[in-house]
Amino acid sequence: MVNWSTDSLTVPAGYETPPFPSLRWPTSNTFETYNYLYYKSDVWKFTLYWTMIMYAGFYGVAALWAALMGRKLVQGGITVGVYLAVGGAMAFLSGSIVGAILALVYSAGSFIMSTWIPFVWGVVQIFTLVMSSYSMSSIVL
Template identity: 40%
Template sequence: MASPDTILSPPEGYVSPSFPCLYNPRAEFTRTNASTLVPGTCYLYYSNDVWRFTLYWTLICYAITFLLTSTWAFIVFSKKSVFLAALIPLTYGFLAGIFALIGASIIGFVLSAVYSVGYFSMSTWVPFLWALTQTMVAIMGSYSTAVSIM
């Protein structure tokens, strides 16, 4: 039986991938042995890497979403008050950063814990997909609020 240190450690020659390191997912289907790395793929093994990738993708997704909504709010409110309209993008940007930091921290470290307990290697696509999921949940959660304001 292998020691826990060898089970949880990354394969020999592993280097933490640089962000974003998304690869063609079809490369996963060419894998012949589960213990070897497929050329052209990127995996995450360390919890800090998982958290970092999740945070970066969440910040990007939230920035795009909050930029679009703050632009719409700026256009609507600029007819009423230019000062209030100027505060909207700043407030949205600040809230997007806070929400992304909190959400990515929770999800990133939970993902890292689940994958390490199961002795799995994590594809770099997983943090990206969870960032999209967080963004969709934020959009769905804001729908009822936006409708009641209008």
């Protein structure tokens, strides 16, 4: 069982988990603790949140497009609901798995994580989803 409360890192005195999204550009001259995540649970949460935001955006646009093409109000509402439910379930599962793996890998290496890394992994997951939705991508790859 994974112990999410302790890490092998030494957390700076007075450190508080940065508020979501905390996408500040890390400067090379100063070490600011609000740009970094130290706890595994924070890495998991940030990755999960970004993944859910990315999936909601892409599945939301696809759901609206499908509803507009259907031209029936009831059918369009059901379509949007199904798209968002499936997208939400996929986002939760994917974000949880990737977040847990990132947290464990960074913790095993005693690394601290920039708040940008969970954002980037959310984008990577969406690009992978979009790329895998094309049937020709499996032939090219």
